[in-house]
Amino acid sequence: MSATAGGGRIPLAALLEDFTVYLAAERGFSPNTVRAYRTDLRGLLAFAAERGVGDTDGLSLDLLRDWLWVATQAGLSKATIARRSASARSFTAWLTRTGVSPLDPAVRLRSPKPGRTLPRVINRAQMQALLDHLELRARAGGPHELRDQAIVELLYASGLRVSELVGLDVPDVDLSQLTVRVTGKGSKERVVPFGVPAQRALIAYLKRARPMLLAAPEEPSGNIAGSTAGRPAALFLATHRRRIGVRAVYRLVAGLLAEIPGNGPAGPHALRHTAATHLLDGGADLRAVQELLGHASLGTTQIYTHVSAERLRQSYQNAHPRA
Numbered sequence: 001m002s003a004t005a006g007g008g009r010i011p012l013a014a015l016l017e018d019f020t021v022y023l024a025a026e027r028g029f030s031p032n033t034v035r036a037y038r039t040d041l042r043g044l045l046a047f048a049a050e051r052g053v054g055d056t057d058g059l060s061l062d063l064l065r066d067w068l069w070v071a072t073q074a075g076l077s078k079a080t081i082a083r084r085s086a087s088a089r090s091f092t093a094w095l096t097r098t099g100v101s102p103l104d105p106a107v108r109l110r111s112p113k114p115g116r117t118l119p120r121v122i123n124r125a126q127m128q129a130l131l132d133h134l135e136l137r138a139r140a141g142g143p144h145e146l147r148d149q150a151i152v153e154l155l156y157a158s159g160l161r162v163s164e165l166v167g168l169d170v171p172d173v174d175l176s177q178l179t180v181r182v183t184g185k186g187s188k189e190r191v192v193p194f195g196v197p198a199q200r201a202l203i204a205y206l207k208r209a210r211p212m213l214l215a216a217p218e219e220p221s222g223n224i225a226g227s228t229a230g231r232p233a234a235l236f237l238a239t240h241r242r243r244i245g246v247r248a249v250y251r252l253v254a255g256l257l258a259e260i261p262g263n264g265p266a267g268p269h270a271l272r273h274t275a276a277t278h279l280l281d282g283g284a285d286l287r288a289v290q291e292l293l294g295h296a297s298l299g300t301t302q303i304y305t306h307v308s309a310e311r312l313r314q315s316y317q318n319a320h321p322r323a
Contacts, residue, residue: 010100011054012045019094028186032163040087043067056101064088064109085111120270121277126260127156131197134256138201143209147244148252150198150205151236154180155253155268157194159275159293162249162268168235170206175199184294192292213237 020038023029029037047067053059067088068081088106095101122130131153138149155165164182172181178199179191214237234243250267257266272293279289 010056012048012056012059015056015095015100016041016045016091019091022094030163030185030187033185036083037087037090040084041091043084044088044091056095059092059095059101059105061105061108064092064106068109068111082111085109120266120273122257122260122270122274124278127274127278130256130260131156138204143212146201146205146209147213147236150201150209151244151249151252152256152271153198153201154194155271156275157198158182158192159272159279159289160192161272161294162246164294165268166236166244166246166249170233170235173202173235175203182294188294190291190294210237213239214241216241 016038019041020034023034023037024031044064044067047070048054048058048063051058051063053063068085071081071084085106089109092101092104092106096104134145134149134152138145151165154160155162158180160180160182161184164184167183168180174180178195179193181189181191183189214233216239236244238244238248253268253271254266257270260266276289276293279292280286
């Protein structure tokens with residue numbers, strides 16, 4: 001690839017599309033990660049266009065710094081600024097590596113280090129009360145209540161990301177071995193264990209609820225989540241026989257956690273944080289938790305040791321007479 005095409009310069013918008021293909025095909029990034037890069041860089045390209053820059057010649061360090069400064073003045077968080085900076089650096093490095101741009105303008109681009117906040121963790125008593133509530137609701141309810149119980153039990157038992165959970169197919173679950181095969185970030189597969197309560201909830205859902213959801217009328221497009229056209233069957237179904245989506249699971253968990261005291265986001269990731277922290281509190285090895293969660297770096301998993309240390313500090317201050 002060169003800086004010109006047919007005698008004219010290549011527009012940045014066209015280069016962005018090539019870059020996102022590279023991220024997915026060669027780097028193996030997940031659709032969510034590719035989407036985040038594309039969103040950040042579309043913002044950069046719009047900012048550049050407002051300043052009359054439409055190709056690589058005007059993509060300078062000063063322009064990139066101005067872009068981040070405007071975002072800072074708009075009140076965006078340090079984490080968002082850091083992510084935008086990383087997206088820009090990856091893009092310009094790719095432009096240089098592929099020969100589109102002779103120099104990389106983002107080599108000296110700096111961004112604030114994102115502050116690391118402790119994730120929300122639900123204590124054991126609160127978690128048990130939540131699971132008991134779901135079990136009672138499932139006994140008295142229909143297929144949706146059985147499905148919801150199975151979703152929450154599996155999220156808490158396995159520490160899955162919500163994107164991993166909604167992507168599961170029926171063959172991915174081994175009920176006899178109590179394991180689930182997961183495709184995580186970067187299309188990396190791992191096998192994750194779960195416990196007997198999650199097994200019971202999944203069996204009830206698969207036997208009593210999923211057949212009813214699969215028997216529901218199709219949506220007009222005929223987009224069925226069953227075993228059609230040789231495709232595996234989606235594990236968790238929504239209405240119209242469709243695979244359940246991330247937003248639906250988020251709404252479910254956020255609604256359940258809304259009544260539980262605590263700071264921080266009240267979505268499915270809170271169950272992932274809770275699972276990891278409870279494992280470490282119970283004596284699990286940090287590297288085992290890293291493998292369970294699918295973290296590429298042990299440093300990412302170590303935040304949960306901070307959570308446990310903070311809980312210990314609070315317990316000490318509340319209980320020790322000389323604290």
